[in-house]
């Protein structure tokens with residue numbers, strides 16, 4: 072089970088969600104490739120106080136949005152949400168109304184439910200545009216899914232004798248987590264007003280995933296800000312015996328995306344970068360680079376070719392730049408670096424693949440036919456170096472599956488491209504005499520297939536020409 076972090080409903084996907092989405096997708100792809108049955112879940116923040124605020128605010132400011140689909144654009148909703156939050160923090164009366172609204176929502180009041188559905192549908196549609204663009208498949212199982220299981224979590228903890236009351240809230244005191252005075256910290260599972268929180272939902276989710284879905288490994292992909300949350304929730308789940316010994320829970324955490332100034336990436340006007348804008352810009356820049364190169368090389372290509380190459384190169388560059396960093400560190404986002412044809416970049420890897428396809432075209436080679444009685448001759452050192460590296464793929468994938476570090480696969484593919492380029496520059500392929508010619512063509516073919524497979528596990532598709 073891979074659990075992705077994503078924006079809450081009525082918020083937009085920003086650059087922070089990029090990491091969770093593509094790291095999660097890559098790990099899911101690798102585990103699926105190894106034959107595991109992977110449940111990809113989007114634990115969408117589609118429930119709770121934020122809806123109380125938003126609905127309460129809209130009732131006053133724009134009631135139409137609660138009864139008519141798409142009466143407001145998502146951008147407006149995001150603004151309304153911001154204003155609602157401000158009112159919530161400043162105005163006691165508004166706060167109380169919002170709480171009431173959550174209670175009606177949880178109790179299933181029809182108009183609240185209807186408004187909530189409208190808001191969720193709208194956000195969902197917007198998120199889907201980005202998931203489609205990134206070619207990421209997920210199943211939505213938002214926080215609301217666990218709503219009916221929350222009272223059971225509290226009851227069960229009570230039965231097990233783990234529950235204590237603290238300032239009117241129901242909580243479990245944690246081992247190893249203390250406040251400034253050195254007293255144990257509580258994990259609240261039911262607030263004094265009877266409401267449940269993020270921790271309760273995650274406890275219910277653990278039980279559901281293990282008991283109902285028979286999950287053996289629970290992998291959570293979120294930024295490192297949630298590390299404590301998960302350790303606390305897991306501790307309680309373990310003490311309640313909800314996580315058997317043969318089930319592993321792991322937090323795949325990651326660092327920040329920084330701007331070239333070394334601070335959290337922002338737009339020029341200082342706002343968070345919308346993921347949509349970032350991806351569009353990557354594609355645009357890839358198109359500009361390509362058009363420049365076509366001019367320099369005196370090539371003319373169809374509009375369709377240009378659009379497709381720009382899209383593949385732009386998106387792969389963004390994905391690869393992220394995946395190729397050790398996920399635990401922050402990294403500096405630079406369009407120029409990620410789109411460069413040289414260095415540890417997606418374009419460099421894609422280009423190695425294209426090179427092989429070029430050889431096949433020039434020599435009119437059909438690789439499928441050559442594969443029939445494949446025999447490789449280890450003529451020069453370069454043949455051997457490349458061959459040895461090709462054999463390591465499996466080992467690398469096994470390591471990635473254990474450590475959950477996609478950058479290891481990137482490193483492997485980058486080295487493969489480097490070794491291939493060296494081989495290609497030093498060893499004649501089409502001009503070699505048989506049987507060496509066929510042997511080297513087979514090495515080229517194996518390199519291309521390894522690159523294609525490896526890149527597909529990163530969520531990147533190859534190009535035949537670029």
Ligand code: ARG
Pocket residue numbers: 074075076077078079114115116273276291292293
């Ligand atoms: N939607 C939340 C977020 O993005 C939750 C993601 C983590 N998953 C979980 N089961 N808590 O922060």
